[in-house]
Amino acid sequence: MTGTVYLVGAGPGDPGLLTLKGKMLLELAEVVIYDALVSPPILAMINPQAERVFVGKYRGWHSLPQAQITELLVTKAREYQTVVRLKAGDPFIFGRGGEEEAGLQEAGIAVQVVPGISAGLAVGFPLTHRQVSSSVVLVTGHEAVEKSEASVNWAALAQGADTLVIYMGMHRLAQITAALMRGGRAGETPVCVVQWGTWPQERRLFGTLATIHDLVTQAGFTAPAMVVVGEVVRLQRL
Template structure:
């Protein structure tokens, strides 16, 4: 922790920062506590993957500050985000740090909370529904099933360079988990598939990629470890997406009738400058677009 993170001296006590999980996208999955905080916040610092309908819940008088990070689009560094949160907490009573999914599941919430605590800023976490559970469910894929899978492992496909163990232990994952859910793994998927098959996972193991899961533009690409790279190339399938690997993927077609109805985004409620991400325009090969 450097000096720039330390609380400024003065009579005013700092406000409180809430690390709020926005869930995977469907506004109906956002928590009541999170909604109440958005409606009363002075400042909302939000990530790139937070859906527009959730941002539309923000107090109209609140200051909205984008701080999103996606591959190739980094509006602020992690250090700058922490500095921004400290600065806003020193000036305002209620600061919401709005993060996609759950703050503590590959959301760097633990890092932000540690920095805020070290700077003397009051902070609280409000969990959200993580994409690794909700997105497969909206695609008709249960991550566990008594006859197919008694274990599930969440893995990041995008690791930090300075991590104490620089590599995911794919051997242990391939041999120890019946369902594997990979976050942020589309760009590195060929390498991940190679690592899993080298670790003993069968090439015909089913895999599903779900893009913009739980949103109206949700689309899915289903194949096997042997075919998925070619399928991605043929369909132009791109991030952001969750990958689900395992026999539970075979449940997708039989459970299609049970899928939730995806909520339509009413563009009239969007805040100025917010854009709705575009879904797939066509259905090609194994690519399925939710209607």
């Protein structure tokens, strides 16, 4: 009999932000297949007898291609009853959880999803606020390379949403901020970059659309970081 694959969101990093269901599954797991950005205290909760497989990506070391990760999950589900696929944040927010779920279903493997707190929701700002923000968009700054045409319309987002929460935006920060300004968003719009949000080494950098790229370069901020754009950023500075 094949087992079940649980796609578990580990949350942003602080172990206190993992769900109770996620923790229970880590304790019961026979194998855990995990990504980069899952924090050490969360990895420490894994059943000590469980097999662990790291499939993430670090600088200079490429992750397994997505098709191979899905294949690995299918193989493990034929071997074990409780397979945990542990992902940073939420599996369905820029986490390829949808692709893995579809691949498993196609192979006839049972899948259950345990949501996690996405890093963009743990930045410590009210992303909506009755006075300053009625809308929020979670957007990637790094679209899948295999896509032939970009689908993020930065000019439309510049005017179409009050708060923008940009994942994976650090490498293209100069282009993204320029596109937002070209699209009509004021250069004075406040921006905050949150690096390693909720981890002990969390750092924050405040600027504006016009200044943030230079500030990030000067301060040496790198991924993983979340870029929050909008008037809500002022609320935290008060």
